[in-house]
Amino acid sequence: MPSFSPYRVREPAACAENPGVFRVFTARTLEQIPQLAGLPDELRFAMRVVAQVLPFRVNRYVIDELIDWSRVPDDPIFQLTFPQPGMLRPDDFVRMADLLRRGADAEAVSALARELRERLNPHPAGQQSLNVPRLDNEPLAGMQHKYRETVLFFPSQGQTCHSYCTFCFRWAQFVGDKALRFSAHEADRLHAYLARHPQVSDLLVTGGDPLVMKARTLADYLLPLRQPQFEHVQNLRIGTKALSFWPHRFVSDPDADDLLRVFERLVAAGKHVAIMAHYNHWQELETATAREALRRVRDTGVVIRTQSPLVAHINDSADVWARLWRTQVRLGLVPYYMFVERDTGAQHYFEVPLARAAGIYRDAIRRVSGLARTARGPSMSAGPGKVEIQGISEVAGEQVFQLRFLQGRNPDWVQRPFYARFDPTATWFDQLRPAFGEARFFFEDEYEAMQAAASAA
Ligand SMILES: *Cc1c(COP(=O)(O)O)cnc(C)c1O
Ligand code: SF4
Numbered sequence: 001m002p003s004f005s006p007y008r009v010r011e012p013a014a015c016a017e018n019p020g021v022f023r024v025f026t027a028r029t030l031e032q033i034p035q036l037a038g039l040p041d042e043l044r045f046a047m048r049v050v051a052q053v054l055p056f057r058v059n060r061y062v063i064d065e066l067i068d069w070s071r072v073p074d075d076p077i078f079q080l081t082f083p084q085p086g087m088l089r090p091d092d093f094v095r096m097a098d099l100l101r102r103g104a105d106a107e108a109v110s111a112l113a114r115e116l117r118e119r120l121n122p123h124p125a126g127q128q129s130l131n132v133p134r135l136d137n138e139p140l141a142g143m144q145h146k147y148r149e150t151v152l153f154f155p156s157q158g159q160t161c162h163s164y165c166t167f168c169f170r171w172a173q174f175v176g177d178k179a180l181r182f183s184a185h186e187a188d189r190l191h192a193y194l195a196r197h198p199q200v201s202d203l204l205v206t207g208g209d210p211l212v213m214k215a216r217t218l219a220d221y222l223l224p225l226r227q228p229q230f231e232h233v234q235n236l237r238i239g240t241k242a243l244s245f246w247p248h249r250f251v252s253d254p255d256a257d258d259l260l261r262v263f264e265r266l267v268a269a270g271k272h273v274a275i276m277a278h279y280n281h282w283q284e285l286e287t288a289t290a291r292e293a294l295r296r297v298r299d300t301g302v303v304i305r306t307q308s309p310l311v312a313h314i315n316d317s318a319d320v321w322a323r324l325w326r327t328q329v330r331l332g333l334v335p336y337y338m339f340v341e342r343d344t345g346a347q348h349y350f351e352v353p354l355a356r357a358a359g360i361y362r363d364a365i366r367r368v369s370g371l372a373r374t375a376r377g378p379s380m381s382a383g384p385g386k387v388e389i390q391g392i393s394e395v396a397g398e399q400v401f402q403l404r405f406l407q408g409r410n411p412d413w414v415q416r417p418f419y420a421r422f423d424p425t426a427t428w429f430d431q432l433r434p435a436f437g438e439a440r441f442f443f444e445d446e447y448e449a450m451q452a453a454a455s456a457a
Pocket of ligand 1: 146147151167204381406407
C-alpha cells in the first residue's frame with residue numbers, strides 16, 4: 001500500500017458559495033474536491049479504486065470544517081469519510097486498479113465491484129431473516145424487532161446520509177443493492193404494528209440517517225404517536241449523524257425550524273425524545289455550527305445521547321475517547337454506547353482486537369468523571385444480542401473475558417455474567433469460546449432453536 005506523508009496541501013479554492021448550502025461529492029465527482037488537488041496522483045487513484053466497491057459520499061462542510069488537511073492522511077475525519085487504500089484486501093485492490101488503468105468499460109468494473117462486495121459479508125448478524133416483524137403474517141420489510149421493548153424503523157426516505165462513514169456496517173444499502181435495502185413505504189404499517197404491541201416502549205427511527213428526510217415526512221411518522229393508542233410508546237429515538245456531518249440541518253436548512261418544532265410538539269405531548277447521536281471523534285464537536293446545532297436541539301427538550309464504534313485509524317486511543325466523552329458531557333450530551341466495529345465491509349482495516357478495545361475503554365473511563373461513565377461497552381451487536389466485554393480477569397487460574405448481555409434476544413439472558421477464554425487476537429464474538437473447558441455458552445442451545453424456528457417459518 002502506498003503511504004504519502006507529510007503532504008503539501010494546496011490552499012482550498014476560494015469558495016464563493018454559501019457554506020450553509022448542502023453540496024455533496026461522490027465517486028463520480030471525487031476529482032472536483034479542491035483540497036484533493038494537493039494530494040499525490042497515486043493516492044487520488046487509490047481513492048477511485050476503493051470508491052468503485054464501497055460507498056463514498058462527503059459534503060463540503062465535512063471537507064472544509066471537520067478535516068484538518070495539514071494532517072491528511074492521518075486526520076481522523078479524513079479516515080472516517082474518504083476511501084482508504086487499505087480498505088480493500090491487497091489482491092482485490094490490484095484487480096480493480098488493473099481494470100481502471102486499462103480503461104475497462106463500466107460493465108466490467110461494476111461486475112468486479114459486485115463480486116468483491118459479495119465477499120464482504122454485506123448483511124451481518126442475521127438482520128434479514130431473524131428480526132423482521134410481521135403484521136397479519138406479512139413481513140414488514142422496513143422494520144426490525146429484535147429486543148422486546150424496542151422497534152427499529154427504517155423509513156424509505158431516510159436511507160442515505162449527509163456523508164458516508166468508511167466503516168459503515170450498513171454500507172450494503174448505499175451501493176444500490178436493492179435486495180439488501182430495508183425500506184418501508186408507509187407510516188400506516190408502522191403505526192398498526194406499534195398499536196398492536198403494547199410491550200414496545202421505544203421506537204428507534206434509524207437509516208441511513210432519518211434526518212435527511214424533510215421535517216414534514218418525519219412529522220407524518222412521529223406526530224400520530226401522540227394519540228392515546230400509542231401511550232405505551234414512551235420513548236422516541238432518532239439515530240442520526242446529522243449533528244456531526246451536517247449541523248446546518250438544525251440551524252439554517254429551509255425546514256430547520258420546522259424540525260425543531262416537531263421535536264417540541266413530541267416533548268410537549270409527554271414523550272421522551274432522544275437523539276442517538278453518532279460521534280466518532282471530538283473534532284466533530286468543535287465547530288461553531290456544531291455547537292449552535294446542539295444548543296438549538298437541546299432547547300427543544302430533546303435529550304442527546306451519543307454512541308460510536310471504536311475504529312482503528314479514527315479513534316483507537318483512550319485519549320480520544322476521554323476527550324470525546326468529556327466534551328460531550330460539558331455540552332450537555334449523555335454518553336451511551338461504545339461499540340465494537342462489526343464483522344462486515346472493510347472490517348480488516350478498521351477492526352481493533354477485543355482485548356485492546358477493553359483496555360481502551362477502561363483507560364478512557366478511568367479518566368472521566370461519573371457523568372461520562374454512562375457510556376457502556378465495548379459492546380458487540382451480535383446475533384444473540386448486544387454483548388459487552390466487562391473486563392479481562394483471571395478466574396480459577398484461567399485468563400478470561402468477562403461478558404454480559406446488555407440486550408438479549410431472550411430478555412432473560414441480560415445481565416448474567418459469563419466467561420470466554422481470553423484470546424488476544426479475537427475481534428468479534430463468534431471467535432470466542434467458553435472458558436473453563438465448557439462446550440457451549442449458556443444461551444447457545446436456545447439461540448439455535450430460535451434460528452431453526454425462524455428458518456422453518
Ligand atoms: C441496540 C439495539 C436496540 C436498542 O437497544 P438499547 O440497549 O435499548 O439501546 C434495539 N434494537 C436493535 C436491533 C439494536 O441493535
Ligand atoms: S452515519 Fe451511520 S448509517 Fe450513515 S454512513 Fe455513517 S455509520 Fe453508516
